[in-house]
Amino acid sequence: MAFESLSERLQGTLKKVTGQSQLTEQNMEEMLREIRLALLEADVNYEVVKDFIAKTKEKALGADVLGSLKPGQVVVKIVHDELVELLGTDVSTVDFSKKPTIIMMVGLQGSGKTTTTGKIAKRIKEKDGKKPLLVAADIYRPAAVEQLKTIGQQVDVEVFSEGTDVSAEKIVTDALDHAKENHNDVILIDTAGRLQIDQPLMEELKHLKDIAHPDEILLVVDSLAGQEIANVASSFNDQLGITGAVLTKLDGDSRGGGAISIRYLTHVPIKYIGTGEKLDQIDLFYPDRMAERILGMGDVVSLVEKVQDVYDEKESMKAFNKMQRGTFGLDDMLVQMKQLKKMGPLSGILKMLPGMPKMPKIDDDEANDRLKETESMILSMTLEERQHPEIINMKRRERIAKGSGKSVADVNRLLKQFEQSKKMMKQLSNIDPTTGMMTQKP
Ligand code: GDP
Numbered sequence: 001m002a003f004e005s006l007s008e009r010l011q012g013t014l015k016k017v018t019g020q021s022q023l024t025e026q027n028m029e030e031m032l033r034e035i036r037l038a039l040l041e042a043d044v045n046y047e048v049v050k051d052f053i054a055k056t057k058e059k060a061l062g063a064d065v066l067g068s069l070k071p072g073q074v075v076v077k078i079v080h081d082e083l084v085e086l087l088g089t090d091v092s093t094v095d096f097s098k099k100p101t102i103i104m105m106v107g108l109q110g111s112g113k114t115t116t117t118g119k120i121a122k123r124i125k126e127k128d129g130k131k132p133l134l135v136a137a138d139i140y141r142p143a144a145v146e147q148l149k150t151i152g153q154q155v156d157v158e159v160f161s162e163g164t165d166v167s168a169e170k171i172v173t174d175a176l177d178h179a180k181e182n183h184n185d186v187i188l189i190d191t192a193g194r195l196q197i198d199q200p201l202m203e204e205l206k207h208l209k210d211i212a213h214p215d216e217i218l219l220v221v222d223s224l225a226g227q228e229i230a231n232v233a234s235s236f237n238d239q240l241g242i243t244g245a246v247l248t249k250l251d252g253d254s255r256g257g258g259a260i261s262i263r264y265l266t267h268v269p270i271k272y273i274g275t276g277e278k279l280d281q282i283d284l285f286y287p288d289r290m291a292e293r294i295l296g297m298g299d300v301v302s303l304v305e306k307v308q309d310v311y312d313e314k315e316s317m318k319a320f321n322k323m324q325r326g327t328f329g330l331d332d333m334l335v336q337m338k339q340l341k342k343m344g345p346l347s348g349i350l351k352m353l354p355g356m357p358k359m360p361k362i363d364d365d366e367a368n369d370r371l372k373e374t375e376s377m378i379l380s381m382t383l384e385e386r387q388h389p390e391i392i393n394m395k396r397r398e399r400i401a402k403g404s405g406k407s408v409a410d411v412n413r414l415l416k417q418f419e420q421s422k423k424m425m426k427q428l429s430n431i432d433p434t435t436g437m438m439t440q441k442p
Pocket residue numbers: 107108109110111112113114115116193248249250251252273274275276277281
């Protein structure tokens with residue numbers, strides 16, 4: 001899976017930070033250093049990394065550190081949001097409304113240009129009911145014309161070709177005339193590629209641009225090309241003014257870093273991604289999905305947002321202080337249970353945590369019933385009983401059981417469990433709530 005190395009590095013780094021209970025300037029520096037290394041190792045362009053780190057630091061220092069979750073997860077969200085922004089925020093598509101829409105496909109040899117041209121043709125023909133025309137304008141690689149013809153047959157789209165003895169300019173001029181007569185509404189021009197960027201190629205592409213007046217110039221980039229992607233994207237953009245990029249071979253073992261650089265260096269959106277050799281293996285580019293894939297951390301971001309929405313930080317500090325003082329009562333437990341219920345089904349919350357999907361299934365109905373039963377028993381207690389459960393004698397137990405429609409055994413179980421958790425809370429009393437560190441050895 002593409003992006004794996006970057007994702008693994010980031011995960012390791014973020015795990016370290018999410019395991020800590022408070023974000024300090026020092027551990028943030030440490031984390032940023034790790035992220036910087038991870039991005040550089042994944043071939044992200046140096047300038048991009050520098051900017052990314054500076055922005056992340058600024059946002060993390062200004063962020064509210066939540067009381068409910070480990071603050072490192074807030075940083076995960078910041079890193080995620082920055083990545084989305086870097087990758088382009090919105091989905092960018094090609095506008096096919098103009099008749100005809102003329103698209104020039106450019107890119108280095110082997111990038112997947114011819115294959116992608118066929119993929120786009122298939123997609124718009126099937127999805128949008130278009131009548132595309134493929135133009136074989138790569139006259140230098142004889143196999144290229146044949147390859148496009150084969151692909152055209154496979155996707156049942158007409159290919160315009162005049163062999164390899166005619167100039168590319170003439171082919172394009174004739175193709176435009178042909179498309180007019182033939183009522184093609186999309187013209188996809190497969191231009192020549194080279195193994196490296198060279199000036200004669202750029203000059204030819206500029207000529208073709210002058211002749212075809214394309215609505216889009218899509219640069220096809222091999223995601224496996226790593227650091228080289230930055231140079232390719234910048235050169236093509238400087239000389240031709242590209243309008244979008246297509247990132248191919250994202251199904252392979254790409255380190256993915258170059259992709260992050262494209263948008264930053266060219267300000268041009270990625271419009272499609274190639275995910276395999278087959279002609280239907282093409283997709284739109286979703287920046288948020290890509291960022292999540294890079295982070296590979298479950299849906300941590302949604303979880304942080306959810307907790308941010310419903311969790312009352314003051315309440316949780318109050319409860320924490322009471323636990324520390326040993327005065328946490330059943331009335332406080334009721335408040336905590338209500339908070340938990342506001343967050344939605346328990347299984348949904350657990351699913352969002354990294355590593356959780358492997359856990360055995362949680363029965364939401366059962367968990368909910370248990371919560372409700374406990375709640376009704378606590379509600380049947382007087383305030384004094386809730387605050388001082390030790391006064392609940394047999395007579396009181398019978399009254400509470402009757403009031404909540406439960407058995408005395410149920411009330412006994414609740415009180416016993418509460419007693420056990422109080423013991424656990426006592427151990428917590430050695431923890432400093434601001435740092436989460438033990439103040440003394442247990
Ligand atoms: P061109 O020289 O730029 O026209 O490149 P081609 O279209 O001939 O593609 C070069 C090679 O990459 C071919 O073997 C394609 O099958 C392969 N290819 C293109 N796109 C993808 C992709 O998204 N995933 C994978 N795995 N292979 C691809």
